[in-house]
Amino acid sequence: MASRTASTTTGAPAPRPDPGSTPGSPRTIDRRAQRRRGWRRNRGEYALFLLLLSPNLLIIATFEYWPVIYNAYLSMTRWNMLSGVPQWVGLDNYHTLLNSETFHQVMRNTLAFTGTVVIGSVVLGLALAVLFNQRLHGRGLVRTVAFAPHIVSGAAVATLWLFIFDPNYGLSRVVLNQFGFGSPRWVTDSDWALASLIIVYLWKGVGFVAIVYLAGLQSLPEELYEAAKIDGAGAWTTFRRITLPLLSPVTFFVMVITIIGTFQAYDMIAVLTGGGPGNATTTLSWYIYEQGFQAFDAGRAAASAMILFIILLIVTGLQTKFVQRRVHYQ
């Protein structure tokens, strides 16, 4: 890939200053003149480049980059989003948030929801992948069925599960009764609401994680397993000492995309619990929505969004660092 990149990008060599040339020396001037000539000679091509790029660039600049800047500004203001202009308040919003009991609960909910889903996705996803990697009849079909919920709208999946969770007529009652249990009141009981969310999220997402792990499993080098076999390593030892460490970049990837995924689970929260009962299932992302579009507190919503962004940047940074280190080892 690297060599390909190099060979196709000859059009834009990054201009590195020559070690021997000082500004104004004949060589620098020569290069500048060359670039000027390049602009003139390639005017048509450069214009076409900009033309092809502009729609996408404009949308991304307006709806991806500008929001980051303006959101950072909004997080230091007070504004009701409906009328007037934002009033500068400095770090007040952050101060209020970090000292508010509600926000602490929101952060605990986020940690519980995201943390459990991440661990569940890794453990169950890997287990499913190992199962799908065995030579069994019908495994392709099961794999397909397990992946299918991932591409169905979260609102639809959540609505289906809302019915399954119905304490009187739902499937969960039927199944639990078979084992002699009664059905909890799932989404309306603050002790069970977050668990309901986690179950639904895992049901929708774990098939996808399994496919990612399966691709990882199938790319592992055969020789290591041969060697382990010769050394007499059992199946569990092989899995723990060879498969797991080699899959760790995949695991990190799965963790990051699952974290991002749980931050986008608006549809499930909206359908299943609406953040309730009380604040029992209000996660950080739902809190942003509530503050922004129900309480119309743009400043507090923007500050919460910044906190989420910083968390995400740290997580992604850790992943990048970790994966890079692993690549160097190999």
Place this chain on the structure above:
Amino acid sequence: MSEHTTSREPTTGQPPRRRSPDRPALTKRVSSRRRRLNEDPLVRRVLLYAALVFVALLFVGPLYWLFTSALKEPGDIYQYPPEWVPSSPHVENFTEAWRAAPFANFFVNSLIVTAGGAAIKLINATLTAYAFVFLRFPFKNVIFLVMLGALMVPNNVTLIVNYITVSNLGWINTYLGLIIPSAGSIFGMFLLRQYMMTLPKDIIEAARVDGAGHLRTMWQVVLPMCKPMLVTVGIIAVVDMWNDFIWPLIVTNTVEMRTLPIGLLYLRTTEGYANWGAIMAGTVMVALPMLILFLFAQRHIVRGLTGGAVKG
């Protein structure tokens, strides 16, 4: 994702290909114990199939529940124990859902937003990728990286400001407002660029030498060769647009402008917890198009989503 997989299971009865001469005893002992414990082929296979059936039930069960509930006669849904196989399919739930909420509107809105959004996304991805691969421009790789960096921006951060921007543009409750903010392509552009870089250079050169302009080269030479990746990027865009929830929720404010996922929420509010049959029928209407698409384009969807799976 091919059917072919390399089996990691140690095969029974086969002697290790190479026996290290200094410890034959150890190898022999361990392998014989292994054979006893988990290598009894029958027990192992029975356990594995039991696990596979359990997993299948776990995923088929809820989906079966969804479709049968939607097709039951309205009263039958409240039977306990439930009627596992509906006596005969009924469509009353669908007509009830259609009556209780303007599903025709939701469908049309979802279709317009999905088709329009996915088309613009695909065009953006194609044009940008072509420019980055086949055109010269100073510092174009820096520009590429800057655009790619937008993948790091979660939509939680863009929500509030995009709402303000769209409302300043006067696009609240319009198709433009629904489509344009998500019509940029970052990941699709990345996938297509990587794909275009693998195309044979000489064919494209030949077209250029023959006097074809860039637009013609793109349309007649490059795009036909990119077909598999174009399909992948297009389908992922369709899935993303169809399922999008939070943006349509905040950018529309009348029932008539809602898309299907929001319409489903609306249906549940109008039906309350009273009429699960109709609500399940509505759920089927939201879920089925994507399930059918998945049936026909599984390969593309899996490739597009597992490729990097961060964002459309």
